[in-house]
Amino acid sequence: MSLTPEQKQAVASWVAAGDNLSAVQKKLIEQFKLSMTYRDVRFLVDDLNLALKDAAPKVDASDVTKGVPAKPAAERAPVPGAADAAGVAGDDLADEGVPEELPGDLPGGASTVRVDVDKVTLIPGALASGSVTFSDGVTGQWIVDNQGRPGFTKISQPGYRPSAADSQAFVQELSAALQKRGY
16 A cells, blocks of 8 residues: 555654554544554554654663662561572562662672573573572572573572672673573
């Protein structure tokens, strides 16, 4: 189906005004009596080299410093010592902010965290598993569940919470280690 130059200009103005593909599709039907599928409207917008405006800007998930602010100490849940019945740790690092600087933090937020990935993951419901050694020597076992959420299954020191620098370093090291393995 071919559009006239006036119709193409109207579509361009709608997209520039912030309309999404559904709105453009409805306006084509209402104003020009042109029935197009959603996919055809998508191709039309691409063919006209128009850029849709996002209603909500996407968050850069690769930058962990832009995460959720830390909860007050009274609201924080302790790190569980074992996985739940499904084999997935209850603590979700992505859902909870990291604590403010703790006395054990290294100057300037520096941290040395070592993450190892198991060659074979034998934990049901886990995509990957491995071990971590935090900068203060505390060790733990981690998993990434089938929805991509990291969590701990064992920690060598009960009730342990890694420092802010260690938490950030863990997520970065885990991401790098998993990318090397093709995850």
